[in-house]
Amino acid sequence: NDWAQRHIQPPRVFGHEMSGRIVATGPDVADFTPGTFVAAETHVVDHTCRQCQRGLFHLCENVRVLGVDRDGSFARFVLLPAENCWRNAPGLSAEVAALQEPFGNAVHAATAGPLKDNAVAIFGLGPIGLCAVGIARAEGAAAVYGIEPNPYRRELAQRMGATAVFPPGTSTVEEVRKVNGGVGVDVVLEMSGHPAAVEQGLQVLHSGGWISLLGIGDAPVTLDLNDLVVTKGITIYGIFGRRIWETWERTSDYLSTGKVDVSPLITHRFPLDDFQ
Structure with a gap:
């Protein structure tokens, strides 16, 4: 549609919702270490626009969306700002952790x-x-x-x-x-x-x-x-995106406590060897 045509400029690695383990961090990253199990807030914001300065990060005027404006998660590795990594609640499966983004x-x-x-x-x-x-x-x-x-x-x-x-x-x-x-x-x-x-x-x-x-x-x-x-x-x-990080906190509570069971939505599992 028109929205996608305006935002997606090929070539582009698609993939939006994701979870995974950190394999490496930059020298200034202090809050995460290799091996940490995270999900991704997929809206990368600039912190300088009027909306960001008001705390409305989900409405950033220069947002770059994972898999849309920048390369996404259909890859072995994904590069993310540390501030876009969400530390998953203990016991959350990889599938449910990835689902947090659309659930949000x-x-x-x-x-x-x-x-x-x-x-x-x-x-x-x-x-x-x-x-x-x-x-x-x-x-x-x-x-x-x-x-x-x-x-x-x-x-x-x-x-x-x-x-x-x-x-x-x-x-x-x-x-x-x-x-x-x-x-x-x-x-x-x-x-x-x-x-x-x-x-x-x-x-x-x-x-x-x-x-x-x-x-x-x-x-x-x-x-x-x-x-x-x-x-x-x-x-x-x-409604656009998720309120950062208020929505993530509510999402984690729903899913980690069992208030909402999303298992009916995980209908299929495919090995990576089947992906083309």
């Missing part, structure tokens, strides 16, 4: 507002949307509804604790309202970026509710803001 996106989106006792609809059940199902459950959501065209992902959402799942269509809003007692939901987490999902998410949102927009779409979205946002008193959160 879900944490950032799902905890932008209150979840407890609220009905939640999640549009887009890719890895981040599926993580959000588990987070909403862990935070005490009254119900969690998933909207996703892929049947396999709908099944995974149910394993993660979704109350009900639906394929997207013209009747999505009515179907969700019907299972939710005839009323709209309190929270929408939009993970797909699809224009129809954004519009339906706002349509199914009850007055006074809130929505997180994380998905990056392929086309502009045209909305009736008067009816869908302004007169309903809707709060909209734009």
